[in-house]
Amino acid sequence: MSHTPSRRALLRGLAVSGAAVVGFDPAARSWAVTGSESGPGLAGIPALDGTLVIDEASLAAASEDFGHIVHHRPLAVLRPGSVRDVVAMVRFCNTHGLPLAPRGQGHATHGQAQVQGGLVIETAALADIGPLAPDSTTVTVGAGARWSEVAKATLAHGRTPPVFTDYLELSVGGTLSVGGLGGQTHRHGAQVDNVTELQVVTGAGESVHCSPTRHPGLFHAVLAGLGQCAVIVGATLRLLPAPQTVRHYLLPYDDLQTFLEDQRALVREGRFDYVEGQVSADADGAFRAYTLEAVAYGPPVGPVPDDTVLLRGLRHNPSGVEQSDLRYYDFLDRIAPGVEALKEAGLWTYAHPWLNLLLPGRSAADLTGDVLDALTTTDLGPGVVLVYPLLPERLTTPLLRTPDDPVPYLFAVLRATPPDDTAAVDRLLAANRRAYEATAAAGGTQYPVGSIPFTHADWRTHFGPAWERFESAKRTYDPCGILAPGQGIFSTPTDGRRRGMLRGRAATAPRR
Numbered sequence: 001m002s003h004t005p006s007r008r009a010l011l012r013g014l015a016v017s018g019a020a021v022v023g024f025d026p027a028a029r030s031w032a033v034t035g036s037e038s039g040p041g042l043a044g045i046p047a048l049d050g051t052l053v054i055d056e057a058s059l060a061a062a063s064e065d066f067g068h069i070v071h072h073r074p075l076a077v078l079r080p081g082s083v084r085d086v087v088a089m090v091r092f093c094n095t096h097g098l099p100l101a102p103r104g105q106g107h108a109t110h111g112q113a114q115v116q117g118g119l120v121i122e123t124a125a126l127a128d129i130g131p132l133a134p135d136s137t138t139v140t141v142g143a144g145a146r147w148s149e150v151a152k153a154t155l156a157h158g159r160t161p162p163v164f165t166d167y168l169e170l171s172v173g174g175t176l177s178v179g180g181l182g183g184q185t186h187r188h189g190a191q192v193d194n195v196t197e198l199q200v201v202t203g204a205g206e207s208v209h210c211s212p213t214r215h216p217g218l219f220h221a222v223l224a225g226l227g228q229c230a231v232i233v234g235a236t237l238r239l240l241p242a243p244q245t246v247r248h249y250l251l252p253y254d255d256l257q258t259f260l261e262d263q264r265a266l267v268r269e270g271r272f273d274y275v276e277g278q279v280s281a282d283a284d285g286a287f288r289a290y291t292l293e294a295v296a297y298g299p300p301v302g303p304v305p306d307d308t309v310l311l312r313g314l315r316h317n318p319s320g321v322e323q324s325d326l327r328y329y330d331f332l333d334r335i336a337p338g339v340e341a342l343k344e345a346g347l348w349t350y351a352h353p354w355l356n357l358l359l360p361g362r363s364a365a366d367l368t369g370d371v372l373d374a375l376t377t378t379d380l381g382p383g384v385v386l387v388y389p390l391l392p393e394r395l396t397t398p399l400l401r402t403p404d405d406p407v408p409y410l411f412a413v414l415r416a417t418p419p420d421d422t423a424a425v426d427r428l429l430a431a432n433r434r435a436y437e438a439t440a441a442a443g444g445t446q447y448p449v450g451s452i453p454f455t456h457a458d459w460r461t462h463f464g465p466a467w468e469r470f471e472s473a474k475r476t477y478d479p480c481g482i483l484a485p486g487q488g489i490f491s492t493p494t495d496g497r498r499r500g501m502l503r504g505r506a507a508t509a510p511r512r
Contacts (some may be wrong), residue, residue, distance in 0.1 A: 021045060021052045021076065026096050029117065031076055032257035043096060046088035049124065050083025062103065062120040067451055068351040068419040070111025072486060074120045083199070083207055083233050086121060090231065090482075091205035093119055099485045102231045104144060104171025109354045110451040112226070112485045113174075123173050132157045136194055136239055143173025143232045150237070151332055158300075160242035160328070166276075166386075168333055173232040178225045178449050179400045181410055183274035183281035183295065186267035189394040191237075192223040199234035202476025207233075221473035224400040226448060227484035229477040236462070242447070243297035246331045247272070247305035249323045251292040251316035256372075257365050258315050259290040260387070263399075264361065264407050266294060267389045271310060273297045279372060279385040287372040287385065292316060295331060313436075347382045350416040353428040355435055357412070359499055360405035361389065363442040368411050371435050379428060381416040400464050401445045410447060429453060448487075459489045 023042040031054050032042055045052060054076045054437035063073040076097070080086050091102045099118035106113065114120070126142035128148060129313035134157045141150055147161075148168035154160055163184045165175055176198075180191025190196060197211040200222055208230070209220040221229040253259035259277065266275050282289045291313075296305040297387050307323070326334070342348045361369050368387055375385070389407045402408050417424050432452045439445070445462055446452055474481070474490055485491045 021054055024092075024096055026097075029075070043092075046092060048078075048085045048088065050079045050085050051081075052089070053077050053079065061106075063114060065106045065108040065111065065113060066352055067109030067111070067354070069109070069113060069351065069353060069425055069451060070300060070486070071357075072111055072114035072116040074115050074118055076119050078119055078121045079125055080121065080123075081125065083126070083201065085202045086231055086233055087205055087207050088128075089119060089121065090201055090203065093482050094203075094205060094480045097480070097482075099308075099482045099491075100175065101484050101486055102143075102227060104174035105146065105169060107167075107170055107174065108450065108486075109352045111486045112448075112484070116485075118482070118485075121231060123171060123231075123233070126173075128234075132159065134158050138236050139239055140197075140234060140235050140236045141172055143171060143176075145172050146170065147172065147175070148333065151329060154234070154239055154328040155242055157244055159239040160190070161237050162194050162240050163191050165191070166335055167339070168336070169339075169377040172235055173235075176223060176232055176235055177225065177227050180398070181447065181448065183276040183293070183388065185393045186275060186389060186394065187270065187273060189396060190224075190400055192397040192400060193395060194225060195235050196238060198222055198232060198235040199423070200230035200232050200455055202230045203480065203483045207510045210497040217473060218477060220398050221470065221477065223397050225473075226399075226487045226489060228471050228487065228489055231483070241301050243299065243301045243328050245298040245325055246300065246328055247296045247307075247310075247323060247325055248331055248334075249292075249294045249296075249311070249321065249374065251294065251311075251314060252320035253292060253316050254288065256288070256290060256369060259292060260361075260364055260368075260389075260409070262314050262316070263292060263387075263389050265313075266292075266392055267407065271296075273302070276386060276388040279368075280502060281377050281380075285377055287375050287380075289358055290387075297328075298325075324379075342382060345382075347416060349419065350381060351419040351421075351425050352383075352451070353415050353417065353425055353432060354450035355413040355415070355432045355452065356410070356447040357436065357439045357444055358390075358402050358447050359409045359411050359444045360403040360442055361409055362405060363444070364409045364411070366440055367435075367442060368409075370438065371411070371413060374431070375413065379415060379417070380413065383414040383416045384412075386410065386412040386414070399463065399470060401462055401464065401466065403444045405443070408444075412447070412450070454488060456488070456490075 021031050023044045050399045058077045062077050063071045077087050099115045101113050101115040102123050103113045104123050123144040127144040128142045130140035146169050163182050165182050199209050247433045272294040276293045278291045279287050280289045389409050436452045
C-alpha cells in the first residue's frame, strides 16, 4: 500500500506550517526555515512528500494528549505524505540524536506518544484501506486509519474485524501498539491476536514487512510493543463474516461476587459474542451497582437470539433487564452519542488519570472491591468503571502481558477531572499507583493505556519472562534508542537528547 494522504490533507499541512523547514542545526538543537540565517553546520532535511512543521499550534497540540496530564514539547511534527517520509525522518533522527514518537489520534493518557525535544510523527495521513470483496478474509489498512473507518469499509462487503475497543475513533496503529481489548476478546483474543502482517519502519530506519513467518522476531516485538522497536505504518487484519443485527442485554446485579461469577461462566461457555460489565454508584453514592453487558449476534453469523436460552441460569435482577435489537454498526458505535455529549459540555478536555489493570480472576473480587470502596463520584467524574473477563488461551501475543489465571479480568476506572485541579490529579495518580502495587502483589499486571507512574524496574517486572527478548529486540531494531521515549521503558521520557544506551550493541535489522 502507498498510504498516500489526500490532497486536502497535504494542503492543510502546508497552510499551517508557514515558512518551509530547510534544515536542522545540531549545535543549537533547532530547525532552520526559509529566510532564516543558518550556520555552516546546518543539516539539510531530506526531500519529503509530506510536510515537516514547527509552528506553535502544531507543537502545542503534539505536547497534549487525551490525558491532559503530561506535556512534553517536540521540536517538530512530521505529517508524512508516504512511508518514504517516515523512513527518511527516522534515519535523520538517528543521525542527529533526535528522539521520536508516532502519534495516531492522541488518545494516550500519560504522555506515552509525546517526546521532549524531538519529532512527533502524525500517522493520521497514512489511512488507506485496501480493496475488499464479500469473501475477503483480510484487509490491509494504514496505521492512521480509525477503527470506525475500517468497520464501515469492511461492513460494506459483509465482513468485520473480530474485535473492537469500545471507542471506535482510535487509530489502528495506536491500538495494535498496546493490545486492543474489548468485549469480543474472550472469543477472538485481542486486536493484536488478529493481525496477519505488519508494515513497519524500524528504529534503524528500515521499511519491513513482517508476519508470524517473515521476520517473526520483529513482528512479535511490535505487536503490543508500545512503539519501542518500530513505527507501525500498515497492518493486515483478519476478517470474519459480519452479523446484520445483534441483541444487546443490560443485566443488573447488586452483588459483586455474583456479578463476576456470572461473567466468568458466560465467557467459559461462549454463550454470547460479547461480554463486558460496568459498575456505577447506587442511590447512596457507593459503587455497588453492577451491570453485565452481553451481546448475541444474529443472522447471518448466528441464529435469531433466544432470550430464554441466553439468559438461563443467570442471577441478575430480572425486573431491571434492558434489551434491544440493534444494527451491528450501531452497536459497535453505541458510545458515540455519549462522547458527543461530553464534547459539547466541555468535559472531553478534562484530565483523564485512568486506571487500567489486568487482575487474576482468583483475586478479582477483593482487588476491585478495595478500589470501589474508596471510589467517590467526584473522583470518577464523568467517567465509567469497566470490569470484564478474558480467556488467556485466546491471548497469544507475547508482549501483551496478562496474569497467570484461568479467567483474568480487565478492570478500568476511567476517571475524568478538571485539568487545572493539579492536586486532584496528583492524588488520583497516587491512588492508581497503590492499586497497581496491590494488583502486582496478587500476580496481576497493568494494561498499559492508563496513567500509572512506572519506573524502569516496574517495566522489567511487567514484562517478566518476555523482558530479555524484548530488550534484545530493542537493541536490534532501535539501536540508537530513539523510539517512543514517553513510555519510559528503556529511557527517561524527558531526556530529549539522549541517543540511547543501546548504541553500539545492535544487530542488523531485516530489510524489506
